[in-house]
Amino acid sequence: MLSVFRRLIKSRFGALFAILFLGTIAAAFILGDLSSGQYGTSFGGGGTAAKAKGYKLTETELQERIQRVFENARRSDPGLQVNDFFTQGGAAQVYDQLVASLALRAFADDQGMHISKRLVDAQIAQIPAFQDAAGNFSQENFRNLLARERLTERDLRDDISREILQRQLLTPIGMGVKPTDSLVLPYASLLLEARQGTIAAIPAVAFLDEKDPTDAQLADFYKRNADRFTIPEQRRIRYAVVDAQRFAQAAQPSDAEIAAAYNQNKAAYAAKQNRTIEQLVLPTEAAAKAIADKVKGGTALSAAAQGAGLAVATLADQTPAALTSTAGKAAADAAFAAKQGDLVGPVRGPLGWLLLRVTAVKDIPARPLAAVREEIVATLRVQKEKQLLTDFTGKIEDQIADGATVEEVVKDNGLKLETSPLLLA
Template sequence: MLHFFRSFMHSKIGVVFALIFLALIALAFAAGDVAGMRNAVTGNDGRVATVGGRGVDASELAQAATSAVEQLKRDNPRLMMKAFVAGGGLGTVLDQTIDRAAIAEFGERHGVIASDRLVDSEIAKIPAFQGPDGKFSDAAFRALLAQRGLTEATVRRELADGLIARQLLTPAALGARMPGGLVLRYAALFAERRTGTIALLPAAAFAPPAAPAEAEVTAYYNANRARYARPERRTVRFAVFDETALKSVPAPTEAEIAARYTANKAAYAPSEDRRVSQLILPTEAAAKAVLAELAGGRTLEAAASAKGLAVAKLGPLNRAALANQANDAVASAAFGTTAGKTAGPVRGPLGWVVLRVDAIDAKPGKSLDQARPEILAELSLQKRRAALTDFSAKVEDEFDNGASLGDVAKELALTITETPALTADGQVFGTAGQKAPAELARVLATAFAMEREGQPQLAEIEPGKTFIVFDVSRITPSAPAPLAEIKPQVMTDLLLQKGAAAAKAAAEKVLGQVKQGQELGAAVAALGVPRVPPVDRIELGREDLARQGQQVPPALALLFSMAKGTTKVLAAPGNQGWFVVSLAQIVPGDPARVAPMLPAAARELSGLTGREYAAQLRAAIRQEVGVKRNQAAIDAVARRLVGTN
């Protein structure tokens, strides 16, 4: 419900508020983002910004951008730094970095601090810094910092800044409420209906009929090379092996079999489980009365039902388990009679018990000779798995000492398989619907993280059972496709661009005629352009719009953001043409109809109010602290990140 408001929260504006707010109050390390800070881009172009008395260095911005891209790649493996920067991601990261520094500076000025002990407690909570026992490990802490190239001072400062932000921003947003009158007005919008017309002037209808000149095509391609970038591709070589690769594994000895039997003697001893029905009564006299009824031929269930009670079914349980669940007296009674017989009354934890033994499952136990085949199979499997694990460790040592994938494959008599060119999401490049081999599912991300070709590694496919050795034999960086290979597409795109420019001029002409009083359909027809589709007559409610989820067409979105009696033009996505949108009438929603929505609407809108309060507080903090940006240094970081330096 209230998809309209959720859509706003997922809109461009709503997402910015949500992301920045969450980024400021969340502790990156506590969220497991220590690993995301690796591969920092080094170098120093000076400060990209000065925030009060603090400086934001170029390396800090580059590191934050790298971390952001790695986080986003979890959902979009094809994302490249170039696209991230081109889409404004670097600017968003810089804004967040500046906000964090400004809030920390503001907090220090006004006595809002994060003590060393508080920072210590946050460090101790981070899973990456915990040892096998689940407690903080100083050795793990130091090792990970060294591995990531971080200093303790940097980690502590980042955590302290995050804690200060949480102390300042959380109270600003906490408990915010939107007034009831505004909630009602916004909720009523959800039920309104609009009537209008939409005309599409397709770029294809206005595109020049003649093919563009070679020089034009080349110039257009050079100006739009990023549009034709192909993702990074990698060719992976791999081989899979299991215990069959082991030449010889010693069989378990008689002494080992005997030791295993002795260590698990209780498992091979005779055992007996029983299923029991029990009835609990408040007094011993009542229990004896039930026994008398049973002696007269009545069943335990019938006797219980007559008294408004129920019989409980227990088991199968052995004697110790029943004693633990009830007590020794109940267990002795249950195991002291035969199947189908009744015992009691016995004093139990909750009253007097009358019970019936429903079934007895007796197991005779096994001698060493009887258990030998079972133990032999278990020990043989363990030995094979242990030998396979030791063998895989030796393979890793060989790789560490410079052995190639071919060397190891030859030693193991394995057949190496080489994949076609793969993209980071596991698709075969250029072949729709074809994916990487299933064996690579666990290691593909590692293959795309390798810095160069010919770096063999070993990994487990099925822990302790199946292993894979692999490397990357060829890396094809992301780059624009050669013009010769995509020339028809480039020519089409160029013609569409020209057509879109002509469609824009036509849309503005139509707009002028509509403003002078001409009907939209007549104004479009007066253009005299064939292949222009008829004008669409629209009568739609916001509820209908909300059902379309996030797939609301741009022209409809515009129709529901206009004032009554206005006409506007809008570019269609991808140079596909232009829309002319005219809104004739707005029918307000009935407040009584949306009354059931008001509590949920109040919660969601109050959440937006809290975010707005936090955003205003951040803006005020930035203004008080003072922020100066060094655009030259920012541009230098952008160039280095996309590799154009």
């Protein structure tokens, strides 16, 4: 399919068709799968801001991206305020760019286009910010810059993959020649043209020679069509199956290993508390205080927000770390210090002033070693089986590299040699 697409866009008419086709695809994804664009009133929720087939843009991801763009804009314009940023269309522009990336990525999947990890690695190594004074890739600079920008390595790789896809999909189309009206008109007119005609069917048997072919004709036909009468190359493969059951006993973790794994991940099994929180983002502190006064007077937070033309986002099962990443440390500390039903704020957040209300508190007790023993055993067993298999295959490769035959390697390691039937490529 990809080769057909590439051949199509080489023609001038094909370039026009490809542009219209990609535009139609993008419009279909946007109109069919996206929300109504109310991204400016309920950031921070766990919902979906946009989707294209199997790809989703969550509200959290959208908020984080807008926050990074806003912070970068403030570096060049320190006086820029968040309400000015929204008024100038900054958030809408970020949203449109992310939506277009989702649509192109889904279209690329349909065409069988994928970006390899090696290609992304090469792009990362060429970024000057990640290089040292000698011009070589620096892992330390790479980690420091990601930490400063509050980016994960996965987010960076996803961004680079989307940029590569955009170049591969859109650059060839942009290089195409725009057809003139005199060229487009004949093609467009074909849609309005109808013709009638007569077809006469002549069977192929009418052209058959009544005489049998001569030996010379047969020899000549055989020579010109030798590939049709040649058997392709076939190969027989000898192999030995290494069953994971071979390592089952050795992969069984000991009590000491189980205890060590539990202590190493003790934080994951410790007691913790999750909270469900309603969040409202407002552009100014004065607006936030006005809403807070209405809530303290007995109006529900959702009703007060609706009266101001806004919407409340519900953050379900939040941990302190999760809430810190979306609302900031000050808001998270205040929310986890409040009681259920309390209103918190106004608190300054990444995108404005926040009002928070704790709607549910869920205490999760600590899990002792006895409760998670089977879970740890299963994890350790898989890890040890993989390591044992790696060591075993390394041993076999070393034996073959030292000159041992396949038969000797199979015999020394207690394996069974199998032989496949003749196979085609």
